[in-house]
Amino acid sequence: MSARAPYYTEDHDRLRETVRRFVQREIAPNIDAWDEAGAFPRELYAKAGELGVLGLGFPEPLGGLPCDPFHRIVVTEELARVGSGGLVAGLMSHGIALPPIVALGDEALQHKVVPRVLRGEAVAALAISEPDGGSDVANLRTTATRDGDDYVLRGSKTFITSGMRADFITVAVRTGGPGMAGISLIVVEGDRPGLTRTPLSKMGWWCSDTATLYFDECRVPAANLVGKENQGFLGIMQNFNGERLAIASMAIAFSQTCLDEALAWARDRQTFGKPLISRQVIRHKLVDMAQRIECTRAWLEQLAWRVQQGQWPIADVCMLKNAATQCLEYCAKEAVQILGGAGYIRGAKSERIYRETKVLSIGGGAEEIMKELAAKQLGY
């Protein structure tokens, strides 16, 4: 048995095995077709919900199952094996939509939204970015104005993962004055009059839907407000920490998928009468990939351990996100190169992953923003 890092137990192995089998049964045979079709079936949410994948890390009274950060890493690694970031992003979009509701929302709102999403009966999305700005959260423009027992939303959001079919959308809105002190989060049900959505075509992540949302006098009950008015900014920022760690985890897992595919190809492919892997230049590429993956994974696991101890090392999380997405950009590029023509043809995991690298170095906080935030945190 191969040695595992000290953070993992037999429990993590068992989780890995069950998620691996789930992926082999339910996802692997269909993923290429889903990606080409631009969607995976909604039933997959219910199947993942039944297995417990969606509930992982959420409180038990809401239908979840508490876990440590390494359980999350294991799930991400196993979902990533089929080489589709769109699948992970779409299936797990509640992973960024629900935590603010769990952290800040009142009990009635939690019970209305969370259990249904964790069972896979409803889809959840998070809407922060706007057509006028993504990273500049403090200056977002979508407004929610109190009117009796309702809030009335005006504005729009864009690049929203699962935005087209979400039943619950956690929306960042301006309820107060300018800047971060005027921001709240509010849950908008997908069928509210005044909400319209437009699908966006993307470079990658084809099987996850991405949308622009328009709120045109969209009326939402005040009970849908997540926590207190004008106190949403901190919730958004804390949520970003989890999202960035998840993105780092995804990037490393996809890097490994690229290496696995490139290695298998290099062993199998014959060039000029010899296996490709007998070429020193190819072996060195593989080692360069493995080296980056091992370094970044070790850092991820160390940060996950710190999170487990109750710390949130923000600067480290920012730098790790950049390191991991850079690792992925490198590994995807080299894997496609090693696969040659086959790496340029749809059906190769590396081909898909190559198209999906940029979304990870931009989404959840662009590389440049990560550096600035890290610099600020480090006092540079």
Next chain:
Amino acid sequence: MKILVTVKRIPDPVEPPKFAGGQIDTSSAKWVQNEFDEYAIETALRLAEVGGGTERLAEVVVVSVCPATKREHVTNFLAMGANRAIVVDADDTQLDAQSVAQLIAAVFRKEGADLLVSGKLSQDNESNEVSQRVAGLLDLPQATFAASVVWDRSANALQVAREVEDGVETKRVPLPAVLSVDLRIVLPTSVKNGATPEGHPYPDKPRLASLRGITMAKTKKVDVLKPADLGVSVGAKVVSRGVVAPPKRQAGKIVASVEELVEKLATEAKVL
């Protein structure tokens, strides 16, 4: 109703076996559960549960003969939904089928079980002996290679369909009894207990352990017994004299003509 389900740990069949000292070297093997035993636990769970609900018609107890510290396969079955487990602490690699059967029969007696469900064989040595030997030791009726089973609760009996060479044989087996199961037992409608609604959406495979099941498994009771506790003295009457890897396959030859092919088949391969 109490159903006993056996599970054997085997070296991962996906990994090529290593040979050392005239035996298969399992010192670095990854141990996994025998897949046919997954069909057995699935059968037992489908008999025991009311699909779609929480009621249970039977207790499902997993039993395995293995070192007490090497029982991940048992925990896996608890995670799938078995109620509790019994581990007979012994070095399974040193036991023959008769010894294992004696231990399982003793557990069956001790538990006062009503039904033993086993996979028809284990993927490592494929000997297909244990369930038949247990039935013999306990002097119980048996149905082997079950492809479907219907539990007639009012008559306390099983109706078992077995796929045999010339068709399907249907047997009626009064409980207590011994059942060994084949691949088709996990098709969606293969197991009926008269309580699960018709059309309940069972998958066509053994279920996956849910994440909650994995968490719950650690809290379930596992009794560890020594063979002596069961009054069984174990040892192998069947002795393995040696195991060697089959000779490596030679590279093929491309022949130029049919005449050459026939000539080589006659003179080199000596099959004509």
